Amino acid sequence: MEYFATELLTLLFAALRSATPVLAVVLGEAMTQRSGVINLGVEGQMLLGAMTGFAVASVTGDPWLGVMAACFAGIALSMVHAILVLGCGANQIASGVAVLILGGGLSAYYGTPFVGDKIDTLGNLNHTFVSDIPLLGQFLGPITPTVLITLLAIPAISIFLFRTRTGLRWRSTGESQDITRNLGHNPVHYQLAAIAFGGLMSGFAGAALAVDYTANWVEGMTAGRGLVAVGLVIVARWNPWYALPAALLFGASEALNLKLQSWGVNISPYLLATLPYMIPLSVLMLSYRGLRASGGGMPAGLSVVFQSAR
Amino acid sequence: MTNATQLPVKLGLRLLRGPAGAVLGMATIFVVATLAFFAINGREAVSLFQEMVMGAFGDSYSFSETLVKTAPILLTALAVALPARLGLISVGGEGQLYLGALFGTGAVLAAVDQPGWILMPLMLAGAMAGGALWGVIPGLLKTRLGVNETISTLLLNYVGILLVSFVVHGPWKNPNSLGWPATIEFPAGAILPQFFDTRVHMGLVFGIVAAIILHILVTRSRWGLGLQVSRSNPRVGATAGISYERNVLIVMAVGGLLAGLAGIAEASVIQNRLQDGLASGYGMTGFLVAWLAGQHFLRIIPLSVLMGGLLASADSLQLYAQLPKASADILQALLFIIVLAVASLWGRRRDI
Numbered sequence: 211m212e213y214f215a216t217e218l219l220t221l222l223f224a225a226l227r228s229a230t231p232v233l234a235v236v237l238g239e240a241m242t243q244r245s246g247v248i249n250l251g252v253e254g255q256m257l258l259g260a261m262t263g264f265a266v267a268s269v270t271g272d273p274w275l276g277v278m279a280a281c282f283a284g285i286a287l288s289m290v291h292a293i294l295v296l297g298c299g300a301n302q303i304a305s306g307v308a309v310l311i312l313g314g315g316l317s318a319y320y321g322t323p324f325v326g327d328k329i330d331t332l333g334n335l336n337h338t339f340v341s342d343i344p345l346l347g348q349f350l351g352p353i354t355p356t357v358l359i360t361l362l363a364i365p366a367i368s369i370f371l372f373r374t375r376t377g378l379r380w381r382s383t384g385e386s387q388d389i390t391r392n393l394g395h396n397p398v399h400y401q402l403a404a405i406a407f408g409g410l411m412s413g414f415a416g417a418a419l420a421v422d423y424t425a426n427w428v429e430g431m432t433a434g435r436g437l438v439a440v441g442l443v444i445v446a447r448w449n450p451w452y453a454l455p456a457a458l459l460f461g462a463s464e465a466l467n468l469k470l471q472s473w474g475v476n477i478s479p480y481l482l483a484t485l486p487y488m489i490p491l492s493v494l495m496l497s498y499r500g501l502r503a504s505g506g507g508m509p510a511g512l513s514v515v516f517q518s519a520r
Numbered sequence: 521m522t523n524a525t526q527l528p529v530k531l532g533l534r535l536l537r538g539p540a541g542a543v544l545g546m547a548t549i550f551v552v553a554t555l556a557f558f559a560i561n562g563r564e565a566v567s568l569f570q571e572m573v574m575g576a577f578g579d580s581y582s583f584s585e586t587l588v589k590t591a592p593i594l595l596t597a598l599a600v601a602l603p604a605r606l607g608l609i610s611v612g613g614e615g616q617l618y619l620g621a622l623f624g625t626g627a628v629l630a631a632v633d634q635p636g637w638i639l640m641p642l643m644l645a646g647a648m649a650g651g652a653l654w655g656v657i658p659g660l661l662k663t664r665l666g667v668n669e670t671i672s673t674l675l676l677n678y679v680g681i682l683l684v685s686f687v688v689h690g691p692w693k694n695p696n697s698l699g700w701p702a703t704i705e706f707p708a709g710a711i712l713p714q715f716f717d718t719r720v721h722m723g724l725v726f727g728i729v730a731a732i733i734l735h736i737l738v739t740r741s742r743w744g745l746g747l748q749v750s751r752s753n754p755r756v757g758a759t760a761g762i763s764y765e766r767n768v769l770i771v772m773a774v775g776g777l778l779a780g781l782a783g784i785a786e787a788s789v790i791q792n793r794l795q796d797g798l799a800s801g802y803g804m805t806g807f808l809v810a811w812l813a814g815q816h817f818l819r820i821i822p823l824s825v826l827m828g829g830l831l832a833s834a835d836s837l838q839l840y841a842q843l844p845k846a847s848a849d850i851l852q853a854l855l856f857i858i859v860l861a862v863a864s865l866w867g868r869r870r871d872i
Contacts (some may be wrong), residue, residue, distance in 0.1 A: 256742065297862040298865050303609045304856075305860055308810070312854070312857065314849055314852060315846045315847070315849030315852070321842050322844060344768070385773040429846075437674045437675060441671045444668075480682050484679045484683070487678045494671070495665050498667045
């Protein structure tokens with residue numbers, strides 16, 4: 211029994227660590243979509259953030275500088291989406307794919323010299339008071355700063371979105387731009403901020419992955435995490451609190467994949483590696499059923515985006 | 521006298537204000553952006569650009585390599601453009617390509633001793649079935665549950681690639697390949713015909729024929745008209761007896777089938793076997809080409825050749841000028857961004 215509980219808690223905390231980059235993207239993308247804009251480019255922004263963060267950490271020797279640089283890289287790339295969508299009125303899905311390809315290309319091009327570099331990590335809670343907590347200390351110890359920052363972002367975003375005036379306008383922009391306009395505000399300003407915030411979070415997510423979680427840079431290392439996150443935003447019903455369980459789904463499927471392999475389960479690692487895509491996709495199906503039944507949750511401005519190819 | 525000289529100028533200006541001007545503008549901005557990209561990275565921009573053009577269209581060999589790349593781009597672009605006729609945004613070309621290669625290879629391995637006239641049709645049928653399956657699944661998710669097809673196709677891409685990795689590292693691995701994860705070499709009867717002693721293969725013909733047939737079907741047939749009605753208003757379509765749901769499944773299946781053919785052609789002709797990294801990126805390039813062409817089947821053909829040229833020259837420049845492979849991705853993305861921007865600003869019209 212005790213063995214079982216330990217294994218389960220190990221799995222849960224492993225899931226939390228591997229879910230963190232996805233959680234950060236889900237939070238950012240949920241905020242973007244709340245303003246009525248969808249950005250598939252988060253995958254590319256995450257890659258550029260991961261590469262930039264790792265490169266800066268490697269060159270300067272300071273991983274925190276790397277995290278900051280990653281955030282800026284994410285914002286910078288998200289501005290391409292902002293210019294195309296808000297400035298030119300381009301299709302949001304197509305523009306997102308363009309950003310996705312650009313981020314992948316730029317990170318592969320400029321990241322090559324840094325492959326295989328060693329960097330200092332951000333550290334973790336081991337050897338602090340936390341790891342001395344009886345029973346739980348061994349699980350809390352390996353938690354890293356990006357996990358904590360991302361978890362703290364949940365209440366912060368929630369308070370902003372649901373308890374402030376700006377948050378209200380942010381949400382109303384996603385429901386109907388006319389409302390915001392009639393209140394005397396420019397909806398484009400909110401959407402610009404929303405895209406930039408999504409960029410910030412996806413860049414940070416890239417750093418959480420490359421600088422913190424793996425301390426490594428490999429071309430294409432995000433492996434669809436950003437796209438999974440875009441799907442999970444729907445599962446989370448555009449709510450920052452639900453983002454945590456949604457992202458944990460990805461984290462758990464990845465942790466389970468690694469765990470099953472370490473247990474020597476006789477299933478091909480390539481089949482197990484499909485879990486982090488199949489499980490979110492399955493949950494997405496279920497939540498679409500719920501979405502259809504209740505008809506609620508999706509910002510009204512988004513449903514327009516989801517329905518036309520041009 | 522003045523009238524005679526003014527007329528061509530006037531005509532020219534009128535042309536420039538129309539779609540031709542937009543295309544010219546896009547091309548100019550793209551060339552400038554490419555030169556700038558080379559210059560920023562400390563290259564001899566102009567000479568590198570010249571080499572790029574030569575690497576794509578300079579001699580018969582480079583042009584044949586361009587056409588080799590054109591085939592999968594053309595087929596995966598059609599796999600995007602057909603669903604787009606119904607307002608669907610499928611980004612699943614990559615996964616469908618892999619599934620086509622997977623099922624096609626399965627057929628080859630199952631009937632490896634059979635003569636070519638049995639083996640070849642089996643292989644193609646398998647490939648089409650595999651690709652269609654990977655198109656129908658997101659189609660069903662869309663019609664039954666309302667799951668957004670863009671997200672489901674994107675996620676299924678990763679699953680498809682992993683399934684191919686699974687078989688080539690596992691059950692289908694050639695025991696004599698010294699640990700290299702790949703199937704056995706395809707027998708001669710399972711190699712698609714090639715032309716003029718080059719690697720240019722039947723896949724290109726499939727693509728061109730499919731583009732022409734689809735164009736005729738969509739513009740001239742009852743079914744094509746039905747797609748249009750369904751797209752603009754599914755309810756009106758339903759009263760006219762046109763099932764939106766059935767059309768979703770049809771366009772997704774046919775699109776997947778075409779991408780599946782691209783996959784088996786790559787495995788059969790280019791690699792001679794199924795292995796990892798079969799054709800990375802063709803699906804995304806196909807998506808891009810479909811959008812550049814405004815989802816117009818016939819425009820997809822020349823644009824696929826152009827994009828095939830970009831990829832082929834990037835391959836040769838990687839060898840001769842140490843230009844990283846990723847630069848092809850960057851240039852593709854730049855082109856896509858420029859075209860999206862110009863086309864959207866150009867009066868936000870439907871067809872450029």
